[in-house]
Amino acid sequence: MEWYQSEILWSLIKILVLFFLIITGAGYYTLMERKGAGYFQLRYGPNRAGIWGIFQPLADGIKFLLKQETLPKHVDVYLFLLAPAISVITAVLLWSTIPFTPLIDLPFEVLGKSQVALQVLNPGSGILLLFAISSLSVYGVMLAGWSSNNKYSLLGAVRSTAQMISYELSLSLSIIGVIMMAGHFDLYRIIEAQNENGWFFLSVPGFLGFFVFIVALFAETNRLPFDLAEAESELVVGFHTEYGAFKFALFFVAEYMNMITVSFLTVILFFGGWNIPFFLRDMVSGMWWGPLVGVLFFVFKAMFFMFLFIWVRWSLPRFRYDQLMNIGWKYLLPMALIQIFMAGIYLYLK
Amino acid sequence: MENIREILFFLFAFVMMGASFGVILHKNPVKSALFLVVFFVSLASLYGVLGAEFLAVLQVLVYVGAIMVLFLFVIMLIAVRDENFENIGANKGKTMVVFLLVLAFTMQFAALASVLSSDDKINTKTEYSKTIDSAQNLTIEGNAEVLSFHLFEKYILPFELISIVLLIGVIGAVVIAKKNRRRLE
Numbered sequence: 001m002e003w004y005q006s007e008i009l010w011s012l013i014k015i016l017v018l019f020f021l022i023i024t025g026a027g028y029y030t031l032m033e034r035k036g037a038g039y040f041q042l043r044y045g046p047n048r049a050g051i052w053g054i055f056q057p058l059a060d061g062i063k064f065l066l067k068q069e070t071l072p073k074h075v076d077v078y079l080f081l082l083a084p085a086i087s088v089i090t091a092v093l094l095w096s097t098i099p100f101t102p103l104i105d106l107p108f109e110v111l112g113k114s115q116v117a118l119q120v121l122n123p124g125s126g127i128l129l130l131f132a133i134s135s136l137s138v139y140g141v142m143l144a145g146w147s148s149n150n151k152y153s154l155l156g157a158v159r160s161t162a163q164m165i166s167y168e169l170s171l172s173l174s175i176i177g178v179i180m181m182a183g184h185f186d187l188y189r190i191i192e193a194q195n196e197n198g199w200f201f202l203s204v205p206g207f208l209g210f211f212v213f214i215v216a217l218f219a220e221t222n223r224l225p226f227d228l229a230e231a232e233s234e235l236v237v238g239f240h241t242e243y244g245a246f247k248f249a250l251f252f253v254a255e256y257m258n259m260i261t262v263s264f265l266t267v268i269l270f271f272g273g274w275n276i277p278f279f280l281r282d283m284v285s286g287m288w289w290g291p292l293v294g295v296l297f298f299v300f301k302a303m304f305f306m307f308l309f310i311w312v313r314w315s316l317p318r319f320r321y322d323q324l325m326n327i328g329w330k331y332l333l334p335m336a337l338i339q340i341f342m343a344g345i346y347l348y349l350k
Numbered sequence: 351m352e353n354i355r356e357i358l359f360f361l362f363a364f365v366m367m368g369a370s371f372g373v374i375l376h377k378n379p380v381k382s383a384l385f386l387v388v389f390f391v392s393l394a395s396l397y398g399v400l401g402a403e404f405l406a407v408l409q410v411l412v413y414v415g416a417i418m419v420l421f422l423f424v425i426m427l428i429a430v431r432d433e434n435f436e437n438i439g440a441n442k443g444k445t446m447v448v449f450l451l452v453l454a455f456t457m458q459f460a461a462l463a464s465v466l467s468s469d470d471k472i473n474t475k476t477e478y479s480k481t482i483d484s485a486q487n488l489t490i491e492g493n494a495e496v497l498s499f500h501l502f503e504k505y506i507l508p509f510e511l512i513s514i515v516l517l518i519g520v521i522g523a524v525v526i527a528k529k530n531r532r533r534l535e
Contacts, residue, residue, distance in 0.1 A: 079381075079384075123403050123407075124403065124404065124493050124494060125403060125404045125407045125493065125494055128404070128407045128408070128411060129403075129407050131411060131415075132407045132408075132410040132411040132414075132415060133410075135410070135411055135414065135415025135416070135419075136410070136414060136415065138415075138419055139387070139419075142419070142422060142423075142426075143384075146380060146426055154426070157426070158423070158426060158427065161419060161422075161423045161426075162423070164419070165416070165419060165420065165423070168415070168416075185494060
């Protein structure tokens with residue numbers, strides 16, 4: 001066996017590539033957010049570190065690393081330190097199941113296959129694994145709030161937990177229509193199903209599911225207009241009030257990583273992933289760079305949703321807590337249930 | 351490969367043992383609940399080692415992601431203090447009862463284990479595919495498919511009965527909560 005035929009080596013390469021991408025992506029997403037916020041408010045945003053502030057994420061990272069690490073007196077030390085780690089670990093783990101590229105032809109054989117996709121693991125229950133990991137991320141917020149021994153932190157954590165429980169229900173129900181139409185839990189096959197039948201967004205149950213999905217995502221990622229867990233006008237910054245320096249940076253980075261992940265997930269579930277538009281399909285078919293064009297479209301579509309998060313954040317005010325619960329239980333949940341019913345009818349008629 | 355499987359089994363089993371002791375011995379209820387989370391996650395990993403990835407994912411999704419979050423939420427809200435719990439061993443009689451129960455359980459478990467080990471070894475390989483209809487050569491593949499075939503074809507009656515039991519539980523909870531509210535008013 002050749003030395004490069006080891007499965008561990010190839011997984012390691014994929015993991016390293018994805019880890020580099022997610023760290024850089026999150027860094028530059030913060031820059032995009034700050035720039036976007038600047039233009040929404042008729043100012044420039046960061047523009048000192050390099051041209052267009054291109055080195056700003058690097059400078060921020062160095063700043064967070066060099067700040068003094070402080071530990072408040074009455075905290076529960078182990079859980080206090082564990083909480084940001086859980087947040088960032090779940091955020092990184094989420095990337096393991098997302099297929100970023102279709103199968104790409106290789107000039108040589110690897111592990112008996114001549115094709116490879118940039119996806120660390122592809123379990124049969126891909127989308128469920130993704131939801132299982134993301135359901136763990138609530139522990140980061142919860143433990144941070146509880147272990148801080150601070151009223152505001154605890155209030156933020158309690159709010160966040162209640163919010164996540166309410167919205168995770170709608171979120172997981174909203175994708176059932178897609179799973180029914182695709183017939184698989186596997187993310188790769190969900191994209192392939194859209195390659196054949198068109199985007200799920202364009203079908204009736206898919207459209208309804210998308211609407212519920214995107215609203216629930218804002219709640220799940222703790223973004224405005226649903227960021228009650230860190231409502232700065234009421235709770236200082238909520239669950240991470242007591243955190244500083246790099247521990248805060250971990251929460252911060254995890255939030256942006258999660259937003260990138262869910263942007264890609266939205267595209268995978270409802271907008272056909274790396275599907276190539278019909279007018280380009282004949283042109284690229286059979287070319288070795290064909291899949292890469294698809295990846296380019298994939299990233300562009302995901303970038304639109306990343307922009308949507310910024311757009312909404314700087315356009316809408318925060319909801320009140322009772323309004324948040326009303327939307328979750330009285331509107332989104334029934335809509336998600338109707339969507340499942342409609343998916344059944346859709347499949348029956350097809 | 352089999353070797354790695356065995357090492358992983360003992361690793362997760364060890365973590366599970368430690369975590370379950372943590373659940374019953376730790377004085378802080380929040381940390382007890384967290385030990386239970388660790389227990390569930392390592393149990394899911396154990397399922398994963400056995401090849402039942404679908405079950406593993408559901409274990410994490412349902413128990414860790416939903417049930418334990420609710421548990422912790424309630425514990426945090428009512429804010430139980432450490433002093434509410436007496437020291438372990440303070441009450442001799444209770445300690446004795448717990449000790450005897452644990453001993454009885456361990457003996458029973460050992461008996462069960464010896465019975466099982468005398469037979470064939472526990473099947474560590476999962477059926478990834480199953481022939482539904484050999485005449486039409488219909489097969490299903492994958493964890494979720496095999497599981498749902500068993501649930502919705504073979505064991506449909508118990509499955510529906512369980513869902514009715516759960517429904518009864520939900521209605522019961524609502525009734526109990528309503529009663530308390532009326533008394534308060």
